[in-house]
Amino acid sequence: MALVHNLGFPRIGAKRELKFAQEGFWKGASSADQLLSTAKLIRAANWQQQADLDLVPVGDFSLYDQVLDMSFTLGNLPARVQGLEGSELDRYFRVARGRSAQDSDCNSVHAGEMTKWFDTNYHYIVPEVTADTRFSLNPERILTQLAEAQIQLGLAKAKPVIIGPVTYLWLSKAKDGSDPLALLDQLLPVYSALLEQLADAGVAWVQIDEPILVTDLDTRWKQAFEHAYHTLKANRPQVLVATYFGTLQDNLQLACNLPVAGLHIDGVRGREEVTKVVDWLPGHKVLSIGAVDGRNIWKTDLKRVLDWLEPVAAKLGDRLWLAPSCSLLHVPVDLESEVSGDEDKPATLDSELIRWLAFARQKLVEVQLLGRAVNEGREAVAEQLADNQAAITSRRLSERVHNRSVKAGVGGVTSGFGQRQSAYAQRAAKQAERLKLPLYPTTTIGSFPQTAEIRKARLAYKKHELSEADYQTQMKAEIERAVLEQEKLGLDLLVHGEAERNDMVEYFGEQLEGYAFSRFGWVQSYGSRCVKPPILFGDISRPEPMTVAWTQFAQSLTDKPMKGMLTGPVTILNWSFVRDDQPRKESCMQLALAIRQEVQDLEAAGVHVIQIDEAALREGLPLRRSEWQHYLDWAVNCFRISANGVSDETQIHTHMCYSEFNDIIESIARMDADVITIETSRSDMELLDVFEAFEYPNEIGPGVYDIHSPNIPSVEQMVSLMSKAAERIPAERLWVNPDCGLKTRQWAEVIPALENMVAAARILRLQTASGEASSQVPVQVQREAEPV
Ligand SMILES: Nc1nc2c(c(=O)[nH]1)N[C@@H](CNc1ccc(C(=O)N[C@@H](CCC(=O)N[C@@H](CCC(=O)N[C@@H](CCC(=O)O)C(=O)O)C(=O)O)C(=O)O)cc1)CN2
């Protein structure tokens, strides 16, 4: 009998209950007890929905981030929060979010660094270590949740999930430049103790996630796996080592031979490896195959899966387990929420599209169907299989998916599409003459605070309670406010503030043909922040201009230059649920042509600076280095096609956040944007080393203001950061700007932070004018943040 199980379930709640509880608590509007009881209710509901599985994940829930949870479990808190007063919950959120110095205790704490979880749009808090890090077990969270689950589901079903020791260290960053792997022997006793406690609590199976097994590992990391799992052998539950997001390749034998009871592999992205793993896996071990895509929202073609799965099942017998390919964290909770519109929220997906889709709950039903088909024969689920087949066929043959003129447009792309008229130096001179910006020009990345009023108005508009005209009037008022504030602040290059956009990707998805969007299809991005990835289901075209009127309106309010603001094709692709019936690069090319039309329309409307955000270009990099170049080639090509249909005088900006550029700097340079703004403030400008080493030729705005934290950066901090930047990049090519957009902040934070930023730029100009190299700064009056 094949068992069916799950690796992890979304924890935000079907209606984002966790988000509202977190934010209520942070604002001081509700108590810790209220937050914790909402959390408990969500866990119970999640287990309820998974109760039919043979094994159910426990410990996949998190109040902020599962990696931060693991750091707490392992007693690995940054020194800056150790010994602080307050509760553990307080310390937890301090690491997660930072804390400004407005508190009476004067404990300003900067937030832990956040970065992308593999190639997903989920962000985790990077564990911080030093050579002196000592771990100690803090098992309370997981034991408490385990006890809850065991009561609800019975002892046998509860399967704790933890991040494995090798992956944990691989995700860690050593603040002192030491080697995190050197801490392995420190760490293993804590894992042993944890496993022993889980065994004592009656746990039969524990899932230990080691996703780095699908990445390129050098010998040391490979040996670390053997060492770790041999060391952890005694007194523990049976261990299922879980890998996902790709193929094992040269780690395959290592993964198969670890001294554990089972292995999970990604049977969607690693489909071609399944047979090989079956051959290599020792006969006493369980193989869990992820046969349902945990990274996308399409209904599984069950017949196609069964065609390859049945022979595997025949070989493995009881040793086969079935699951989604990875944790379901990356898909929305429940398609049922989309089915019937109510007055509050009209449905957005039609019944035909709904029939093609599966969210987390539906994916678990698919896994169960596969289990029954394997265990009892296809006849046992004949009706469901026929239903599934009909849906698959309906999507494959649908005329909504294919658009001849779009395909013709792609066919007509020539190499000239990606080419600017002149090289950067010539363009820069023409642009400088037109824009007349000062040295160290200041700008922002695009969005200004998305206030509760903005969101409320948009909701009312979507519910048809607010007319289109009234909605537009209100958004125009917001844009006006943003423009006035920027003029008051003395910024040099303005933005309209993106008030009218729900999200930088969803907004474009809503206006492009070939896209659908859900009502409740939320996926956690970080902490309480969620995104609703639009669903790219068909050939993409742009029926009409998407941003021109808003940008023109904003420009009409000021004599300062106004940046047009677009999301680039690669980012739209990477942050959407995309087609699985054609290569991603083809969808991307269609998006590139649509954005190119928008860029040209903006230029024709008199917009002289256009930013095309490619925040997700790097996260789209395949996990395997051997596949990088191919991806980078088409991604950069698509960006260039979207951007380069303009005259020399038009200045193209691009923006990237959370990016490490070391390995891809050549491709970044090939994008040939006139200006690139990047995230650098948390990494102390370290990121710029590679731009210096590569002699990156165009302009750069290294972020000086960490917008992910409520802290207000001081003038000194920003002058010091920019001085570090100027040691690496000639001042004439530097811009002064925040790390990213300001939509998650409040005006009360943004104004003083940008005041300081503009003051910093003025000091830098004065210093340059007087030839002064020092970063001595006149004393400034600092304004503090409002509590969030
Ligand atoms: N797609 C994407 N990926 C990304 C980023 C990004 O900006 N977009 N940025 C990075 C991650 N950063 C992020 C930063 C902020 C948010 C964010 O603010 N998300 C919002 C939702 C944004 C949104 O779509 N808002 C809609 C819907 C708002 C909403 O929730 N409305 C309520 C009611 C409104 C109310 O009363 O508050 C409802 O519908 O129930 C809108 O503005 O229209 C949130 O979690 O709160 C997400 C990710 C990397 N990945």
Ligand SMILES: [Zn+2]
């Ligand atoms: Zn950004």
